[in-house]
Amino acid sequence: MxxxxxxxxxxxxxxxxxxxxxxxxxxxxxxxxxxxxxxxxxxxxxANSGPSIYFPEDSWDFGEITPDELPTHIFTFENSGDEILIIKWVKVSCESCIDPLISTKELNP
The missing domain is CATH 1.20.1070 (Rhopdopsin 7-helix transmembrane proteins)
Incomplete structure (x- = not known):
């Protein structure tokens, strides 16, 4: 060998x-x-405890928008967890064209 x-x-x-x-x-x-x-x-x-955010819809198609339009859409969400949900920041996919407004920063279960 x-x-x-x-x-x-x-x-x-x-x-x-x-x-x-x-x-x-x-x-x-x-x-x-x-x-x-x-x-x-x-x-x-x-492992399953704590706050949990739930969106019934997580996207919205605005279709074709002209420059003079100001389309709006309201996304609803809920806290499906068992502790207070605290929203610290919101990230959007188009920062120059979307201005997210949050009605509350803390949401009870």
Whole structure:
């Protein structure tokens, strides 16, 4: 056997061993995630607590607008969480053409 053949064979074995380790860790992770409910519902409940913003509609097509028009649209939203929702800033996709106005910065559940 040549030296390069032995190196290639060892390299293949290392790759196979590494792949098996990755698969074992992946399977262990999946098993742990599926077993979380067995350790109590509080872990899962904490992940779903807090404020949560909900928009019945998240976009609006104004169609074709002429330069002299000032179209308006009101987006309604609600706090579907279980804590006060505090709005710190609003990001729009077109900063030079949209001026968002917020009626309230804090919204109860």
């Amino acid at each position: 040549t030296n390069s053949y032995m190196k290639n064979n060892a390299s293949k074995k290392n790759r196979i061993f590494s792949s098996m380790i990755y698969i074992a860790f992946y399977l262990l992770f999946i098993i742990m995630v599926q077993a979380l409910p067995l350790f109590g519902a509080t872990t899962i409940a904490l």
